[in-house]
Amino acid sequence: MSAATATATATATATAQHAPSSQAVLLPPACPPAALLERLQTPGFAVLDATGLRQMAGCSTEELAALQASWDDLPPDAHLKDGGRYRRRRHACFVAHTGGGSQPRLQVVPHRAHWQPLEYNALHGGMQRWFEPMHAQVLALPGWQKLLLGLADVATQLRGVSTWYVEAHQFRIDTTDGIGRPTPEGAHRDGVDLVAVLLVSRHGIKGGETRVFEAQGPQGQRFTLVEPWSALLLDDERVIHESTPIQPLGHKGWRDTLVVTLRQGGFQGD
Numbered sequence: 001m002s003a004a005t006a007t008a009t010a011t012a013t014a015t016a017q018h019a020p021s022s023q024a025v026l027l028p029p030a031c032p033p034a035a036l037l038e039r040l041q042t043p044g045f046a047v048l049d050a051t052g053l054r055q056m057a058g059c060s061t062e063e064l065a066a067l068q069a070s071w072d073d074l075p076p077d078a079h080l081k082d083g084g085r086y087r088r089r090r091h092a093c094f095v096a097h098t099g100g101g102s103q104p105r106l107q108v109v110p111h112r113a114h115w116q117p118l119e120y121n122a123l124h125g126g127m128q129r130w131f132e133p134m135h136a137q138v139l140a141l142p143g144w145q146k147l148l149l150g151l152a153d154v155a156t157q158l159r160g161v162s163t164w165y166v167e168a169h170q171f172r173i174d175t176t177d178g179i180g181r182p183t184p185e186g187a188h189r190d191g192v193d194l195v196a197v198l199l200v201s202r203h204g205i206k207g208g209e210t211r212v213f214e215a216q217g218p219q220g221q222r223f224t225l226v227e228p229w230s231a232l233l234l235d236d237e238r239v240i241h242e243s244t245p246i247q248p249l250g251h252k253g254w255r256d257t258l259v260v261t262l263r264q265g266g267f268q269g270d
Contacts, residue, residue, distance in 0.1 A: 025224035028210070028232070036233070037157050040194075043219070044238035045212050050229040053198070057150030063143030064229050070138045071200055071256040074172050079129045086180035088172040091131035092139060093267065096152035099162035104149045106166075108139055114167065115269035116191060128269075134170060148260065151233075155194040155262040158235065164193075164262045173246060174254035175205065182208060182243035182255065189215065192263040195234040195241070199225040204253030207246040212239050236261075 028047040031039050033056045039046035048056060054064065074088035091114055095107045113128040138144060152164045173180040202208065213220035215238055225232065234241055246255050 025226055026209070026222060028223040028225055028230070029221070030230070036154065040154075040158055040233060040235050043221075044214070044235045045221075045241075046233045047223075047225075048231045048233070050227050053229055053231045056154065057143075057146045059143045059146040059150075063141070063146065066141055067138060067143050068200060068256075070135060071170060071172055073135070074170055075132045077131070079127065079131075080184065082181070082184050084181065084184070085176045086174055088174070089131050090134045090170045092134040092168050094148060094166040094168070096149060096164040096166050096262070097162060098149065098152045098156045098164070104153070106145055106148055106152075112267070113269070114169075115267075119191070131169075134168065151194065151196050151260055152262060154233065159193055159264060161193075161264045164264065165267045166263075167261045167267070169259045171257045171259060172254050173208075173257075175246060175248040175252055178247070180205075180246045180255070182246070182257070183241075187211065187213060187240045187242040189236050189240050190261050191268055192236045192261040194262040195236050196258075196260040196262075197225075197232040197234075197241075197243075198258040198260070199228060199230050200256035200258055201228050202226060202253075202255050204249045204251075205246040205255055206249055207244050208255050209244040210241065211244070212241045214238070215240050 030047045030049045030052065033048065033052050036046050036048065036056065054061065074090055076085065077087040077089045080087060093109045093112055095109060096104070097107070098104045111133045113130045115128055148166060148168065152166065155164055156162055171182070173182050197210070209222055209224045210232060211220060211222045212234065246253065
């Protein structure tokens with residue numbers, strides 16, 4: 001085990017030890033940023049702890065912390081076909097340009113519907129889902145810009161493409177109905193090139209275990225993200241993923257995440 005990997009494991013262990021004792025978790029297999037590309041190529045996913053995420057994006061703890069308050073202002077998701085009230089959400093779209101010798105840049109595109117084919121989302125596919133937009137002041141923060149451009153650079157290293165069509169989703173899954181479902185559609189792919197699932201916070205819950213499986217094979221792995229601003233990155237062509245439901249440890253709990261998808265060639269539905 002490398003020193004960087006040992007440090008990442010120790011950080012995640014310390015975080016898990018501060019979780020409620022009734023919440024037994026399997027820690028994620030965190031890797032240092034230098035091993036990120038290799039992990040995405042084999043076995044098709046990688047986990048960064050908070051330190052590794054900051055190093056990948058070139059941002060500070062304070063810059064990420066400046067984003068966090070915006071999760072307290074997410075409107076209900078009006079498109080849940082299971083009738084649940086457990087999901088709050090905002091959405092924004094971008095075009096990211098990296099590589100090619102030019103200065104990386106992130107361009108906000110006009111607000112648009114989120115669309116997926118039924119092939120990738122059997123529950124909500126085929127629908128034009130108009131979510132409330134993310135706040136402009138959040139999109140202008142340095143931490144936001146660095147985070148998305150850092151992910152676009154990873155996608156460029158993975159695929160060799162320098163222009164990316166990016167969708168970002170702020171989620172709060174809570175236990176209003178007694179249980180919250182991070183992935184009501186079940187194990188799935190997203191129809192993109194790279195998916196990043198960033199854990200922003202967990203409050204008063206158990207569950208929310210991440211499960212990643214080979215898209216064309218029997219192998220899989222499960223673990224629980226517990227450290228704020230740790231991240232799971234997925235090569236969407238090679239793996240499928242899901243998160244198990246959450247339940248409250250007390251009166252109410254929630255799980256805040258940021259999901260970012262990057263796709264070459266255009267947005268889905270164009």
